[in-house]
Amino acid sequence: MxxxxxxxxxxxxxxxxxDTGGAFVRIAREEYGIRSISIDDITSFEVEECIDVDPVIIETIFSRLLNDPLKAGLKxxxxxxxxxxxxxxxxxxxxxxxxxxxxxxxxxxxxxxxxxxxxxxxxxxxxxxxxxxxxxxxxxxxxxxxxxxxxxxxxxxxxxxxxxxxxxxxxxxxxxxxxxxxxxxxxxxxx
Ligand SMILES: [Mg+2]
Structure with missing residues (x-):
């Protein structure tokens, strides 16, 4: 073909x-002490619908990945x-x-x-x-x-x-x- x-x-x-999902999980763990989630738990594009994390924290992490992806460690x-x-x-x-x-x-x-x-x-x-x-x-x-x-x-x-x-x-x-x-x-x- x-x-x-x-x-x-x-x-x-x-x-x-x-690897935005990977960066999200890493920031949640390293900076917010949230150890209970892995990337496989993110089963919906609407992250707040599938993981039990404060929506304000979810929003903050995504803002960081949007506004300064290099500093946030996006790989x-x-x-x-x-x-x-x-x-x-x-x-x-x-x-x-x-x-x-x-x-x-x-x-x-x-x-x-x-x-x-x-x-x-x-x-x-x-x-x-x-x-x-x-x-x-x-x-x-x-x-x-x-x-x-x-x-x-x-x-x-x-x-x-x-x-x-x-x-x-x-x-x-x-x-x-x-x-x-x-x-x-x-x-x-x-x-
Ligand atoms: Mg995409």
Whole structure:
């Protein structure tokens, strides 16, 4: 089968490129002394619905990850950066995030990407969770990787091949194509 052209695929950031769930659990443990939760307990995208943690603490941790992801210790998912650099050798990287502010996540990407790769990225920060489709269409993508099921389902209805990046909060209730990790994403485009 012919492999996918790397120019045609785009990526969500949190929960796909960035290990946002892992950072949440670590900050909760190290800074708030909450030892009772693991990433597998986060079975819903609405975190406050699935773990018994003060919503104010949940909100505070997510604000930190949004406003200063480097300082908050947000790390890339395993193999994300090597695979993104491999893709970047073929085409500029494209990211579409629901984050409200572009600057903090742009600085985060700049930290982990080679300067020549970073200088060519296309980064859209939408500020809302819904309606990624117009951006993805405008950017000329046919495939998009996201960890939020609702987003994947909506994109799929619009004719985008949406790939669910497997996380504990998106395991159930769909029959969309799934990628388990960054090696699987690499395999979409390369042997
Ligand atoms: Mg996400």
């Amino acid at each position: 012919r492999k996918l052209d790397p120019a045609l695929i785009g990526f969500d950031i949190d929960g796909v490129v960035a 890339p998912m395993e193999n994300a950066m090597p695979v993104l650099h491999r893709f970047a050798a073929e085409a500029p990287l494209t990211f579409v995030t629901a984050r409200p502010d572009k600057e903090p996540i742009s600085l985060w990407l700049r930290h982990f990407l080679h300067p020549a790769v970073f200088s060519r990225i296309r980064l859209v920060a939408m500020g809302v969770h819904d309606n990624k489709f117009p951006y993805i269409k405008e950017l000329g993508l046919s495939h998009f990787v996201d960890d939020r099921l609702q987003t994947c389902k909506a994109l799929s209805r619009e004719g985008i091949t949406s790939l669910v990046f497997r996380q504990p909060w998106n395991n159930n209730g769909h029959d969309l194509p799934t990628v388990d990790d960054w090696q699987a994403i690499h395999g979409l485009c390369f042997d």
